């Protein structure tokens with residue numbers, strides 16, 4: 001297939017959402033878990049749509065499925081934490097993405113965590129960095145919701161390689177310092 005033919009095919013997909021998913025999945029990302037505490041119960045979900053937004057003020061965002069239970073919890077309060085996962089946390093990424101997972105505190109059992117200082121949201125201590133955020137704004141975008149957080153505190157957790165997500169697969173960040 002020529003490059004022109006390939007471009008035509010992408011413009012007129014037969015199954016737009018699955019083609020879109022596959023195409024978008026070629027953009028490698030890191031993996032995070034967003035957490036919060038609501039009515040004394042912790043909640044968390046795996047999210048790869050995390051990005052930084054602004055340096056002044058410090059803002060980050062995540063794009064969340066509007067129908068998701070945990071999205072509802074994240075939007076129901078005024079703070080949340082983001083833990084960027086390390087390559088040693090593949091299982092954690094999978095478990096916080098499992099819709100049939102145990103909810104509440106049991107979801108965090110066996111996962112080392114501590115409350116973030118400003119919002120009290122669980123920080124997963126085996127991650128590589130965390131951001132503790134106040135909800136700055138919420139924007140509906142199609143079937144997703146863009147959650148913008150104002151960073152109240154952040155810090156490193158470890159020097160492990162990051163966990164990456166690409167082509168629907170999880171794997172360790174390669175050592176890009178190699179010549």
Ligand SMILES: Cc1cc2nc3c(=O)[nH]c(=O)nc-3n(C[C@H](O)[C@H](O)[C@H](O)COP(=O)(O)O)c2cc1C
Nearest residue numbers: 045046047048049063064065068069070097098099
């Ligand atoms: C690597 C990975 C990345 C994900 N990224 C997102 C994301 O950015 N936004 C989202 O809404 N769901 C994302 N998910 C799916 C949610 O983690 C999953 O649907 C979760 O069960 C949602 O929580 P809920 O069961 O409380 O609705 C991702 C899943 C995986 C495995």
